[in-house]
Amino acid sequence: MRFHHNLLQATVDALHQIFNEGKYADQAIQRILKRDTRWGSRDRGFIAETTYDIVRYKRLYTEIVGAGTVYNSRDLWRLTAVWIVLRGHALPAWEEYYNTPVRRIKGKFDELSSQLVYKESIPDWLNELGQKELGDLWAKEIAALNNQAPVVLRVNTLKSDLKTLKEKLIAEGHSTTTHDDFPDALILNERANVFKTDAFSDGLFEVQDAGSQKIAPYLNPEPGMRVLDSCAGAGGKSLHLAAMMENKGQIIAMDIYPSKLKELKRRAKRAGAHNIETRLIDSTKAIKKLAGKMDALLIDAPCSGLGVLRRNPDAKWKLTPEFIEEIKTTQQEILQSYSRVVKKDGTLVYATCSILPSENEKQVEQFLSSEAGAGFELQESQNMYAHREGFDGFYMARLIKKD
Template sequence: MRLHRNLCFATVDGLLQIFNEGAYADKVVQQLLKRDKRWGSRDRGFVAETTYDIVRWKRLYAEIANVKEPFSRDEIWRIFAVWATLKGIKLPDWSYFENTPQRKIKGRFDELLKIRKFRESVPDWMDDLCEKELGNDLWSKEIAALNKQAEVVLRVNTLKTTKEKLKSELFDLDLDTEEIKDYPYALKLKERANVFVTDAFKNGGFEVQDASSQLVADFLDVKPGMKVIDTCAGAGGKTLHLASLMENKGQIIALDIYANKLNELKRRAKRAGAFNIETRPIESTKVIKKLYDKADRVLIDAPCSGLGVLRRNPDAKWKLQPEFIENIKKTQSEILSTYSRMVKPGGKLVYATCSILPSENQDQVKNFLDSNKDFTFVKDKKVLSHKSGFDGFYMALLEKKN
């Protein structure tokens, strides 16, 4: 591989924003990809994948480069040189790469591979917390899996098409997909590609949604004609899946504290042909109280640490703080206690997170059941990335007594 100056400059600029200004990697990459209209898909792929790769391994590469935050531009170039050296890429004779100690870089890399927090590039507190909650072996396996690049998985929208038809339509566009055993609505791309420019996407034939995330709506056991409430709907990935499982029959009320996310959900629902969704921003407790004892099914896809989705959000390793996790656990407990009151007698509730920590998952459910005797535990599912190959997730199905 030959390094091109303008692509390397774009990557370094992006990394400065992500590391020094706290910008979100996905937003930065989106902007970078619009930087030069002459770039082809390979150029854009280099910028996106290199940026994410260096973000993912920031601690390891910075340690090898012997630099500390906040990074100067020259120090980012040193980190870039470490990345290129470890990838076996020949460094051009640019001033930024003068005196790069390539043999020393490889030696230091071999040394640091023996220490998990460097090998897997995680902060000390995260390594300690996850080892404490999951155990040494399980955490070692899980973080290794969470450091792999996420594959592109599509969820077929059965309101518009079938898996066979979509597979064929994408194949005609040279987009080869494969089915995933035990994931009835999923198709996985064999090679990464921008699927958002296809007519199949624009016409609502699919959404991009990780395979683990696709399990949640199914777990809620919805039927056409039910009244279903998605309490933390966000932009509506799971809401849209519920609509397709309900065949557009019945009612889904999508709630969220962020009205702008619900506006995005409306736009997506229109494209998906999902007409049984009503959005309601939570502007006061009245919105919740009006729905007490009204729903056949309630989904609480709770806010969480997001430790199960580090494959697609590697910058979360550096943004997340231990205080946030302590605070979010209180929020989860409050949400579960309040929103569960929307389930009618005989109805069911799913509590889900994209976290791998028992303290956000099983422990929350146990504490809730201990103080809410009108609910019973039906089943739960723990999805770990190193076993599934997809995101880490948790979901528990509870039933309200008649």
């Protein structure tokens, strides 16, 4: 494999922003990719994927090179050397790689790989938590979460269908695969920037992981229903609901961030989704006004995000035990507060992109044993794991309000 100095320099600069300046990986990479307009898709892909790989295995690579918590330029170049060597490539004859101990890198890798915290590159506290909550599943799941995530599209059935979209993408140079368990999904056979396609501009699809595509259908939405998406964010699931409801009925998409709701409006316009109304959560009055009026409620709760580490590998290094405890409190508060909007015989779906039972099953159990949850019954729940389904990790539970 031939390496280009300017691309690895860009990778080093991205790593500096992520490791030393605390920038989010996706933001740092996007900033770096704007540096040189001459870079093609292959160049840009190399920078992004190499950076993500090194972030993913930060602890392992750092231990191999013996770097500290602050990375100087030499440290960062040594991390890229480890990445190259462990992939079986010869190091380029560049000044940055002079006197690199290739044999020592391989030996140190073999030595460290017997320990899960180094092999899968995770903090000690997270490994202890994962083992405590998931037992034997933890090692399988964290290994799967270190794999690169596939690019999955969801056809927008308001404007197209799976067969038509597949053909249009082929015409634009992108081949895809369908999946029997995900009726609206197309999986890209090769990674590509699909946001530049005419099919995307025309609103024929959204990029949405297959696991995430399971959540809206879990509500059993029907045309004409009134649905509240209580933590809508930029609206991926609201858009899916709009398509399933054939633009009939009402979807109220709420969030505490105006910028996310603004993005939702932009996406809804492109998708031709006309039954979505955005509302900013700026007080408890927003919920009180809807008490007992909604046929269905989706709580896509804020969470640790451990189920989507493949897409956000730097989250391993930003998460703290304290944050997870705080977010569990928030999850229960949202369940207690928002559940009042569901009318009799209505549906509540609680979902997270976490794999921890304490954020999932335990939260539902706590809610059902509370006064606010006394009128609800758990109808069904489902866990999705990266090591089993091959997509992001998710949890969803469907509750029916009986009283």
